[in-house]
Amino acid sequence: MRNFFKSANKNSVREIVFNLCMPIFLACISFVILFIVIYSQIGNPGRYIEILKVTTQSSDQVDLLTLKDIYEGEDSSEKVPVVVPGEKDDPGYSSGEEGNSGIENDGSSEAGGDGLSSIVFPAYNTRYGIFEVPKYNMKQDLFFGASYAAVEKGVGQSMGSYLPGFGGTTVLCTHNSRVRQFDSSNPITAGDEIKITTNYGVYSYIVESVIIVDTSDFNKYVVVSKDNNDLIFYTCYPLHTPSGATQRMIITAKLVSVDILDI
Secondary structure (H helix, E strand, C coil): CHHHHHHHHHHHHHHHHHHHHHHHHHHHHHHHHHHHHHHHHHCCHHHHHHHHHHHCCCCCCCCCCCCEECCCCCCCCCCCCCECCCCCCCECCCCCCCCCCCCEECCCCCCCHHHHHHCCCCCCCEEEEEEEEHHHCEEEEEEECCCHHHHHHCEEECCCCCCCCCCCCEEEECCHHHCHHHHCCCCCCCCCEEEEEECCEEEEEEEEEEEEEEHHHHHHHCCCCCCCCCEEEEEEECCCCCCCCCEEEEEEEEEEEEEECCC
């Protein structure tokens, strides 16, 4: 009888240890697998955390939801068209071999020129300008950072790209529901104008190409270069698919004129 109780006690201890340790072991394995998957897809996650700390100008908790504003011009939040002309009941990085030859510059080819020190640079989730497509009379707020909060309210700029006029590719994006005009009966095409207005300058671009690619090929076409001031704009495609879109519409545009504003 005594041996029976000793054996029962040993089994109980083993069960307790097993029940305590197994969840911890499984959690560690899951974390390792998750880290390997994330690292293989986007690189070192720590680098993105550091970028967020720098762009939010804070070492404290990163605020991904609150939108801020440094743009001193008009508020375009109420000017986004909600109907696609001609369609009933329809709401609503490239390395670039060519540089910026032929730019008509009314001031300096660099944003701000001698007034560079006067420019207030945007932090993460900050509205710093207006994105405009004159063809559709479309004006949308332009935010630094392509967060969910930003693209819900307007157009977001990839943090890994250059601000307009600062010597490199500018990469912008938004939800497809906000640009359904681009695939309407009057679609956006080569030769159409895109304009970006900031506190320090107005930048006019001419569309060079509009392509549709699979998500697996996205990185082949959206490439940031430090050798030109071109613009890349992308969104999910088809534009009428609210979620689960498997393709991307990518628009590339060349900077053709710069109007530096007094700051």
